[in-house]
Amino acid sequence: MSDTGTNPEAGRKARILIVEDEQNLAEGIAYNLHLEGYASEIASDGKSALAMILDGGFDLIILDVMLPEMDGFSVCRQARRRDISTPILFLTAKSSVEDRIRGFELGADDYLAKPFHLRELLLRVATIIRRSSAAPAHQTSTPIKFGDNQCDFRSLEARSWDGREHVLSEKEALVLKSLLERPGQIISREDLLEEVWGHEVLPSTRSLEELVDHLRRRFERDPLKPQYFHTIRGVGYRFQEEGGGL
DSSP states (O other), X not given: OOSTTEETTTTEEOEEEEEOSXXXXXXXXXXXXXXXXXXXXXXOSHHHHHHHHHHOOOSEEEEESSOSSSOHHHHHHHHHHTTOOOOXXXXXXXXXXXXXXXXXXXXXXXXXXXXXXXXXXXXXXXXXXXXXXXXXXXXXXXXXXXXXXXXXXXXXXXXXXXXXXXXXXXXXXXXXXXXXXSTTOEEEHHHHHHXXXXXXSOOOHHHHHHHHHHHHHHHOSSTTSOSSEEEETTTEEEEOOTTOOO
């Protein structure tokens, strides 16, 4: 048996919650996760899933959007409000930009539209588990400030200029830290994708664009005229410190 499904930090099988009301699909995912060495449990509706999530102990939540009792977006929102930082991978038949943005806004870590290739799902699962179980690259001991914004990468909590509290997803934290650590430097889309998502399964550049747009909506006074997060057309992104020139 491969050690793919092991959580290195805990020295045990990674535990995954599958939230899916299509029984055959849920059982098929669970069976293939078992073959990869993971332990998994299934919830078929949003309310029971939320109760299981709040009990804790999962390394990843695979969460369908369309669910009975409570939809996946609501489950994600409630979990994040209760300081549950477990990575969430959304599965949905809806592949519109608006739905993907909404998922990221609520704190999702990744997004996969149905129908999907099983191998891609397994690769995404492996990438998320590996990154979350390793010593988190985004963590730093002291909060980082830029302008009137403050981010605590250890707790994944942030406060924006208008006093709003936010919980960052793992992906948001990694992108934000990558940009903040290199003020004034242009970082290519390809470098950010590899740093944040890993080399196994790279999403489209659109996923990165949506995530950066979300950071702007959280931390920029005018997201349409960003002060901090600048797009360098055809190349990538640059974080500009307050008062810096372009």
